[in-house]
Amino acid sequence: xxxxxxxxxxxxxxxxxxxxxxxxxxxxxxxxxxxxxxxxxxxxxxxxxxxxxxxxxxxxxxxxxxxxxxxxxxxxxxxxxxxxxxxxxxxxxxxxxxxxxxxxxxxxxxxxxxxxxxxxxxxxxxxxxxxxxxxxxxxxxxxxxxxxxxxxxxxxxxxxxxxxxxxxxxxxxxxxxxxxxxxxxxxxxxxxxxxxxxxxxxxxxxxxxxxxxxxxxxxxxxxxxxxxxxxxxxxxxxxxxxxxxxxxxxxxxxxxxxxxxxxxxxxxxxxxxxxxxxxxxxxxxxxxxxxxxxxxxxxxxxxxxxxxxxxxxxxxxxxxxxxxxxxxxxxxxxxxxxxxxxxxxxxxxxxxxxxxxxxx
Ligand code: B12
Ligand code: SF4
Numbered sequence: 001x002x003x004x005x006x007x008x009x010x011x012x013x014x015x016x017x018x019x020x021x022x023x024x025x026x027x028x029x030x031x032x033x034x035x036x037x038x039x040x041x042x043x044x045x046x047x048x049x050x051x052x053x054x055x056x057x058x059x060x061x062x063x064x065x066x067x068x069x070x071x072x073x074x075x076x077x078x079x080x081x082x083x084x085x086x087x088x089x090x091x092x093x094x095x096x097x098x099x100x101x102x103x104x105x106x107x108x109x110x111x112x113x114x115x116x117x118x119x120x121x122x123x124x125x126x127x128x129x130x131x132x133x134x135x136x137x138x139x140x141x142x143x144x145x146x147x148x149x150x151x152x153x154x155x156x157x158x159x160x161x162x163x164x165x166x167x168x169x170x171x172x173x174x175x176x177x178x179x180x181x182x183x184x185x186x187x188x189x190x191x192x193x194x195x196x197x198x199x200x201x202x203x204x205x206x207x208x209x210x211x212x213x214x215x216x217x218x219x220x221x222x223x224x225x226x227x228x229x230x231x232x233x234x235x236x237x238x239x240x241x242x243x244x245x246x247x248x249x250x251x252x253x254x255x256x257x258x259x260x261x262x263x264x265x266x267x268x269x270x271x272x273x274x275x276x277x278x279x280x281x282x283x284x285x286x287x288x289x290x291x292x293x294x295x296x297x298x299x300x301x302x303x304x305x306x307x308x309x310x311x312x313x314x315x316x317x318x319x320x321x322x323x324x325x326x327x328x329x330x331x332x333x334x335x336x337x338x339x340x341x342x343x344x345x346x347x348x349x350x351x352x353x354x355x356x357x358x359x360x
Contacts, residue, residue, distance in 0.1 A: 014190070081193065092269045098259060122146040233252060
């Protein structure tokens with residue numbers, strides 16, 4: 001991006017443009033959009049502390065880009081504003097989640113991952129939004145993101161007025177709760193900005209007290225190394241034994257801190273068809289998922305975010321679920337059958353053996 005396009009658009013009525021951007025964002029299927037500047041000074045301090053304490057675990061990408069994450073114009077030169085968007089993924093029956101979590105034979109998959117990979121859905125829509133702006137004002141400098149680069153998405157969204165960062169560290173909103181994804185367009189147009197959202201967590205500490213692994217080590221601070229989402233999705237190695245019992249039947253991510261949040265009773269069901277849960281992933285028995293071969297895994301997770309963890313971590317996670325399942329011949333036979341497969345990693349085998357030991 002250069003300063004050229006900024007100058008070229010000096011005649012544009014910027015408030016009218018912002019109003020149109022918000023309307024187009026809704027027409028494209030986003031649930032809200034807001035505009036902010038690029039000053040993230042306070043957040044930079046918190047991010048630094050988090051990294052210094054090692055709370056990012058093995059997510060090297062959280063620090064390897066230096067200050068690019070907290071200084072948008074170091075990532076994309078010329079950026080002066082950020083258009084933040086949010087897109088709901090909640091389904092009508094989201095409360096069913098609690099029932100599944102209590103059934104040790106069924107696999108619990110985070111609600112966000114049951115449909116099509118949100119990265120693909122949101123990126124495409126953001127590109128359409130940018131093109132729509134271009135059609136109105138002519139060429140300008142921009143880049144679109146959704147969890148795809150060093151971008152401090154929640155801080156930018158909070159500053160854009162889309163919600164506040166809750167004690168569980170997710171962004172939430174008093175009208176819709178927190179079941180939504182975030183995305184951004186970095187732009188070089190000096191648009192009027194929105195006011196930040198105010199915080200309404202009050203004295204509630206449900207998320208802190210009810211987190212299964214006590215990963216929310218203080219309000220607004222999640223130690224990723226303890227978080228089930230990190231352990232089951234980001235960690236590529238063996239999952240420390242001390243967390244395996246608490247993981248229960250959660251084989252991909254965790255939603256507990258959001259399920260216990262009182263604001264989520266206002267959640268809106270998404271209109272996005274791509275987020276419709278896939279039958280092959282919803283309410284499935286752990287034993288049936290363990291029976292999938294690597295080919296089955298690749299086939300059933302095509303276009304899904306789950307594919308990114310790979311087959312060995314998938315088996316590792318299901319093994320933990322089965323180690324925690326009610327003992328039965330079906331469970332033990334399924335684990336033993338899997339151990340006969342010849343392409344398993346040492347990590348997967350170790351978890352399957354651990355699962356067998358739980359039923360001894
Ligand atoms: C790394 C990461 C993770 C890590 C670490 C989580 C975390 N809290 O950072 C892990 C793997 C654990 C994870 C899990 C999940 N993630 Co995630 N994740 C990210 C990612 C890539 C970066 C987040 C980040 O910047 N972390 C850095 C830390 C320092 O930020 P933070 O904890 O939020 O801390 C901020 C504030 O809390 C504040 N702060 C920190 N300390 C203190 C102390 C005090 C006293 C105060 C006042 C403030 C304060 O300042 C910090 C900087 O802004 C973003 C995408 C992106 N590029 O932004 C998605 C993202 C945050 N994840 C998302 C989702 C959906 C999830 C899960 C719900 C998925 C799931 N169901 O399993 C869980 C939720 C777990 C949780 N409670 O956070 C969504 C969240 C949408 C939303 N509504 O907020 C995002 C935005 C992706 C997206 N594009 O939609 N995630
Ligand atoms: S996602 Fe689960 S493990 Fe992670 S902080 Fe929330 S409740 Fe705790």
